[in-house]
Amino acid sequence: MIAPPEGSPPLTNWLIRIPEVFAPWTPEILTLLGVGQTTPLGPEYHLVPTRDPEAFRTGAAAPFIGWNLPVHHSWPCHPPKMENFIEKAAQTLWKKFGPLSPQGIYLGPLQAGAPDRYYKSLASNLRGRTLQLFPGLSGALPAEGQQPEVPTLFGVVGKEGLFAGIQSPRASNGFHPGGTKFISQSAGSTISRAGAKIAEALHYLLLHRPPLPAGAHWLELGASPGGMTWELLQRGQRVTALDRAPLDQRLDGHPGLTFSKADVAVFTPPPGTRYEALLCDMNGDARQALRQVIRLTKYLQPGSPVVFTLKTPGSDTFAGLVDAIRLTLQDAARAGLKLTALTHLTYNRQEFTCFFEVA
Ligand SMILES: C[S@@+](CC[C@H](N)C(=O)[O-])C[C@H]1O[C@@H](n2cnc3c(N)ncnc32)[C@H](O)[C@@H]1O
Structure with a gap:
């Protein structure tokens, strides 16, 4: 030896x-x-x-x-x-x-x-x-x-x-x-299985920062059918949710929720709006989704957390996955998003969850 x-x-x-x-x-x-x-x-x-x-x-x-x-x-x-x-x-x-x-x-x-x-x-x-x-x-x-x-x-x-x-x-x-952390995904207790991902992500985030105050305002990109939206509302958070597809009817009229059925790319927040957190679970190419996140960070308060699902469609080799992560993180760093953590949550499939902080 x-x-x-x-x-x-x-x-x-x-x-x-x-x-x-x-x-x-x-x-x-x-x-x-x-x-x-x-x-x-x-x-x-x-x-x-x-x-x-x-x-x-x-x-x-x-x-x-x-x-x-x-x-x-x-x-x-x-x-x-x-x-x-x-x-x-x-x-x-x-x-x-x-x-x-x-x-x-x-x-x-x-x-x-x-x-x-x-x-x-x-x-x-x-x-x-x-x-x-x-x-x-x-x-x-x-x-x-x-x-x-x-x-x-x-x-x-x-x-x-x-x-x-x-x-x-x-x-x-x-x-x-x-x-x-085991999170129930049984039908009836959640609108979509994505609900467990944000529940776990919020627990995980406590490793790195204190929880957001009650009533904190989230901007959510790619929200339909609304599993994550539901979990945030259950925790007393306010949500502005965007998706091209509708939300589940169980969310209709929820007092903490504003929903726009639109393409994220054409969304501009009402003047003077400052969100306290951003969540993005948009499907499709991760770097394109991140481009929208970056465009919208100017409407977030400094220090706000960004929870971003880094999807890896089409990456069916290990080298492809490693590259998808590297290139997405490179884009985020260039745009001044600070990476707090990147992990694979139990309720993630072949995707990762990135936690950024707005400068
Ligand atoms: C994985 S699903 C989101 C699941 C959701 N987070 C939940 O908790 O139920 C991805 C969503 O992103 C939406 N999406 C992808 N690109 C979009 C875009 N450019 N504008 C609006 N919605 C988009 C899709 O319509 C789809 O509903």
Whole structure:
């Protein structure tokens, strides 16, 4: 084996989550990350040794990494076969991580969407027992109530064992283990499945900035049929929504909503209007959609967030996806939009969500 150059950072073990939608490109993603041999854990997680964990958060491969965690404790085992798994695991977590005083403990299943709920219950029971051992920590704190920059004890458990580590939610790219927050998409509770994307995006944004005040005014581009509009209105926000297609009738007459059935390209806000946030989920070419966002940013207050779905129609190769991201971000940077974060949300398909801030 060739020894690394003197002074190289140490090799450490990390857990990364590559969303299932990118599974066909896992080899390309791992190559871009510069990691060698990895151990797959379930359909989405990989145990990877690396000297450069920053590559999980910045750089060309980062948008494909939904969540990351340094593995400070691993117990490869088959939990149902281990006597007193919960008690033994909880005692070890307390001994290892108690002195580090994490702000909270969040444990989840390695396979979040598995129909078998065994590991979801196991993670929840293990969390309950571990919390009892950490004085002063309560299970009552909602995950999004954590301080984004303060270390948390995160862990995932599955048929491959228990993997845990301590890192801030912001560095891990999520408040929840795996980054996921489950949002109901059942018919009747939402107008379109896009509703879950903005719900998750708003939770995610708390990693980077405080929530908008009640009554904040959003400009929404490409709103039909209105799943996202509905979610914003439910949260007490005001929305000016635009689309060539109509909104769902359930939104008719909503007091916080103004709707224009028009092409975004011909829309000009009424004189004097200043929006406090912009949301764009327009389909079609991402750079064309971004052009409209850029044109309309002059009607936003400085510091306003822009939530932009970066769609990738026609990009059916990994290089095509990487290019679509690079070129769109280049356009945004040239127009003075500051990138706060770029991620793949659980409810995204083959698309990404960019979070910008208006200068
Ligand atoms: C993915 S859908 C939006 C779904 C929506 N966010 C929701 O929550 O239900 C994309 C929408 O963008 C609209 N769209 C695309 N280009 C547009 C344009 N230039 N002007 C107006 N609407 C546009 C389409 O009509 C379509 O309804």
